[in-house]
Amino acid sequence: MKSTFLPLLLAGLVIFQSCSNKSSESSESTTETQALKIEKTDFGKLPDGQTAELYTLKNANGMEAKITNYGGIITHLTAPDSSGVFDNVVLGYDSLAGYLKSSPYFGALVGRYGNRIAKGKFTLDGKTYTLAVNNMVNHLHGGTVGFDKVLWKAEPIEGEEPALKLSYVSKDGEEGYPGNLNVTVTYTLQKNNSIKIDYTATTDKATVINLTNHTYFNLTGAKRDILDHQLTLNADRFLPVNETLIPTGELKPVAGNVFDFTKATAIGARINDPKDQQIKYGGGYDHCWVLNKKDKELSLAATVYEPTTGRIMEVQTTEPAIQFYTGNFLDGSITGKKGINYPKRFALCLETEHYPDSPNQSAFPTVVLKPGETYQTTTIYTFSAKK
Template structure:
């Protein structure tokens, strides 16, 4: 209780002090446009302590997220671009800060069979369907149904056979910055035909600040006894492998880069970490702690909570420095990480994985929380 009080006091005092400073926010006018006949804007949210985030309804992308370090210095800790054109016509990383759907992660060869019918999805990632296809939820304009200082509610109707998926899927999703310094995401969805659904969030974080160096010194904990190994095109083999004695054992925090130099077939397949972890949950759907990340040089600390059974950890293996971020800094190799709460990749083709099929009359629900603190 004492630690919580001191932490809350820290955030209150430093955010109050920082509120008088000018944060280097992205210009909202640079996101004001029309795409596919729908208006696009940039919205700035902040909580009662001053935690500040900017988000656009194009893909519901988080563009900036400002948090303090242990000295009260404010940094933007997510990767992103400075205008809408760079997201629409991107020549680098496509999924920065985006909402992912209709199916997050990969489906093998873009194929699955449901109720005796074969479906073919769009494929652009080594012959696999990745993150919903060519025009997934990250590349569409969402409706903004409600917006307040610390809250925004989006909706989107994914029509029957969009990107090859059956059923009209009606999605509602909210972002909220809570008084406890949480970035809280809540998803719900209904359908009129059985369909796979696996929604997730794809912010790339660097707790040193975007473009400010390697994340390999970040100390990571993941509450998982098992993970799902992948083949050469990053499709799960179906095995739920024990993490014991492997570089995938984050059950105690250690630096991300500590074991990356080891010979490991999984590292060869993915250039490092890009794997789904099977969370060691104690309930079917309660909100439980999935991971923590600590940056020792500045004290930033993040927790990830979820109702989902899986967590994809990606270590920034495909950044190469050729893409410049919103502040003009290059995004280099392993200078960002993603922690995506989810069901498992390729679940429609894996009988041993938890089902991702949503049926008419059911409601898909998913909560993900990124909570920020300092140590």
């Protein structure tokens, strides 16, 4: 009996331990799945009665991104500091009402054409198209009702790296642009504390396109302005502009002037240079830098370091350029998240893109999309911290 009983007892213990381990693994798996589940809530009503939705994405590290299908807006994005503490690092509002009332493109998807088109006109295949003039004498960020002000169809994608797929059909003639444009933008919250943005589009008629995201970043967690943030741009040239911020056509070297960020430099170090006419035109930095890169390779475009928190943001993109903007038009009249006031230079934008006014400047890389072609770009914002 002893010799028979002992093997049976041991076998029972092995089976019990195996079942126990499987139960533990199943519990851990369930916990992880729950942690990465995408939460969907109502964000508010639009004037036409439609409901905007807010999606919350989380990764296993505790990073969180909140995105609404109204304008594809990133309303909330957390990043760790040197102590591992996560805090929101983007500007915006706590509710939809703020974005509807007044928003300088906080966190929004921008299109069909990000940045400016001179005098709201361009010619394509012998036909002149007239767009809204909504920025001085120029067209800006897609017009009166650009992609930042429409309701996108949302498809949450749960998994180890949760994603939100947004799609929108921009009809032929919308905001003056030709062609029915089918657009898809996918936000993915990755394991390495990055948010990846993939843009694709197709058209049934030749058109122009330049999609980007207009998130306002403040790596202090909106505790102070961004003038002490240290910026590095992988760009040896920038585009000088005229008094209405339209590129002159020149690709000017940054060496020896206030636009040189080839080495880490405090944003506020030269932003008030009274001798620089370009700084006067923009009221600070609001210019496009030409990236040092090959064609459409995904490469490092910019690095931002905030010394008091240790937070670092790296920007990789397949795009040929990046618009660096220092919140020059914030004037303290906006009260944003948690009742925080947003004064001048309280945030920075790094908008990956093609050059401004490319439809009117043949020497610039083309922004024309034709039937049968697919527009495809990727930009990744990665967050870490220096210990």
